[in-house]
Amino acid sequence: MDGKKVVVVGAGPVGSLAALYAASRGATVEVYELRDDLRNLETSPLNFTKSINLALSERGINALRSTGNDELVETVFQNTIPMHGRMIHTRSATGALTEQSQLYDVHGRYQRSVDRGVLNGVLLNYLDALPNVKIFFQHKLTGADFRKKEAWFEVMDRTDGSSSTRPKEIAVTFDFLIGADGAHSSTRFHLMKFARVNYQQEYIDCLWCEFTMPPTRSGDFAISPNHLHIWPAASFMFIALPSTDKSFVCTLFGPVDMFVKLESAPDAELVSFFDKHFPGVTSQLAPNDLIAQFKQHPHLPLINIKCSPHHFGDSVVILGDAANAMVPFYGQGMNAGMESVRVLFSKLDATPDRAQALANYTEERTKDAHVVADLALGNYTEMRSSVTSPLYKLRKYIEERLDKYVPSLGWATQYSRISFSNMRYSEVIKYSQRQKRILTxxxxxxxxxxxxxxxxxxxxxxxxxxxxxxxxxxxxxxxxKW
Ligand code: FAD
Structure with missing residues (x-):
């Protein structure tokens, strides 16, 4: 990449990381981002179409580590809270509140809760410090010719004093373009005019709404800080992830019909819905706050996107949600996107023929991306209902004992392979299916x-x-009498 011009579209977590990788290989990097700099929170509130807190796990961490910048990894870690397992909140037959901790891993490995804006901000700070990187905010990709290697951006930035009401458009040439512009990717749209991309998109029957559970009056966490909390309710659920300011970012996930009913229900009904299904929540999240947040915060859809190939010639590749957006129930969307950056650059490093490297990348990565998207869909059932099933607990128990006490068998839960290893997703599923057959x-x-x-x-x-x-x-x- 030495001396080549790499354009990255989208300065989300995946685009920012990809820019760091390209810059460290000697490329001249230009990053174009639709929105304003998210580090200026006062002028640009966080994009509320994405959850605020994310679970960062091994694949994401490994991709950060592979930048070779230990200080970067340490800075990210300092802004995370370990989550050692799930805390399942239910009500017993007598009506008492029960909490059951289910550790993620017999070897003590854990997820890290991180604020999306903070993680993204750390990556942007490191990019800003590099002499071969320029970041252009308020620049929206509007067109691209991947044969001529030219892209067009609408410049929304008016800080140059321009008074024109017509948006300015600029043309940018490149050697290689990386599209990391999210689920509604403009890069993908233009790529489809050049490559024969098979594309599949599905909105699942689920909406989500985010809430903040504040710290207690004494300034402490309202519930255990080192868990990902789940209130399972069969066809819907409420979850909470800890934040460094001792609040929790909570999310209600449920079918569209349920949201429609709640949206038109009287306030008291919303509160009693929470009391019935999510025991204990309204003692930490005051009913008035709960109602206000449900009304003010958007109720957003979840999308699942699969496509292939992810590239065209030696000109362009799409990464992260642009290539494979998935539902969030395995906490893998961003982790998988960051892993894609690592895998992409390992292919680019392995051969000077970029077109071949991109073909190798698509060949390997589409398989894995499709597997993890399917697993993420399946994990919705696990989180909202299976976590309380005796059969689920029995399987988890047996697999974990075998993993811990007979390591030579190479046995592990699917969850730990997905979250705490870097094994290819398509391999993980093979192991899980084999283990399932043996156990059955x-x-x-x-x-x-x-x-x-x-x-x-x-x-x-x-x-x-x-x-x-x-x-x-x-x-x-x-x-x-038989
Ligand atoms: P994005 O974060 O969408 O960034 C894309 C960037 O491109 C944006 O900054 C956007 O402004 C910019 N852009 C868009 N269009 C253009 C354009 N035309 N020109 C220029 N720039 C453009 N993942 C996890 O790993 N762990 C989790 O716990 C987790 N929880 C989630 C919870 C919820 C409710 C949801 C919805 C998602 C969750 N995810 C999680 C998934 C995660 O949010 C995404 O996978 C991740 O944000 C993808 O990063 P990205 O950089 O590919 O895309």
Missing amino acids: ALLLVVAAAAITGPVAAIWLYVLRHSRHRRRVLYLWVREV
């Missing part, structure tokens, strides 16, 4: 033994004893 077979054997064991014991007993008893048993069996 074992459970069937145990169940069969439990049923046939006592019968066999009775027969053995009878056979060992008199002929008369055999005859009595035979007659008894014959008489029973």
Whole structure:
């Protein structure tokens, strides 16, 4: 990349990281971002179409670490709160509030809750400090010719004193363009005119709304700070992630119908809905606040996007949500996007032929991206309902014991492979399916033994004893109305 001009579209977490990677390889990097600098929070409030707090896990951390900048990783860590497991909030049969902690990992590995704006800000600060990087805010990609390697941006920035009401458009040439402009990617839209991109988009039947649970009056966390809290309610759920200011960022996820009903319900009904399904929440999040936040904060959809290929020639590649937006239930969207940056640059480093490197990247990454998108959909059921099921807990228990006490078996939960390893997503699913098959077979054997064991014991007993008893048993069996 030495001496090449790399244009990055989108300065979200994935675009910013990709710019750092390109800059560290000697490229001249220009980053174009639609919005204002998110570090000026007063002038540019956080984009409320994305949740404020995110779970950062191994794949994201590994991608940060692979920049080779330990100080950057440390700065990010200082702004995170460890979450060692899930805290499941339910009500017992007697109506008492119950909390059950389910640790994420038998080896003590954990997720980190991080403020999206802070993480993004740290990356932008490091970019700003590099002499070969320029960041242009309020620049919106409007068009691109990926054969001629030219892109067009609408400049919304009026700080140059221009009084024209017509937006200014600029043309930018490049050697290589990285599109990290989110789920509604303009880069992807233009890429589709050049490459034969298969594209699939799905809005799932779920909306989400964010709330803030403030610290207690004494300034402490209202609930345990080192957990990701879940109030499962079968077809919907409420979750809470800790923030460094001792508040919690909470999210209500539920079907569209449920939101529609709540939106038109009287205030008192919203509060009683929370009291019924999310025990204890209204003692920490005052009913008036709850109502106000539900009314003021947007109720947003969740989108799942799969497409392939992710590139065209040696000219352009799309990364992060632009290439594979997924529902947030595995906490992997950003982590996977950051991992994509690491994988992309490992392919670019491996061969000087960029077109070949991009083809290799698409070949490997689309498979993995599609797998994790499917897993994320499946994890919605796990979070809102399976976490309370005895069978789920039994499987987790057995898999964790095998992982801890018989490591030579190479057994691990799917969750720990996804969140705490860098194994390819497509490999993770293979291991999980194999483990599931073995466990199911074992459970069937145990169940069969439990049923046939006592019968066999009775027969053995009878056979060992008199002929008369055999005859009595035979007659008894014959008489029973099966
Ligand atoms: P974005 O963050 O969307 O950034 C794209 C950037 O491109 C934006 O800054 C945008 O302004 C800019 N842009 C857009 N169009 C243009 C244009 N035409 N020209 C120039 N710039 C443009 N992920 C996790 O890993 N862990 C979690 O716990 C997690 N929780 C989530 C919870 C919720 C409720 C949701 C909705 C998502 C969650 N995610 C999580 C997913 C995560 O938010 C995304 O995967 C991540 O933000 C993707 O980063 P990105 O940089 O690819 O895209």
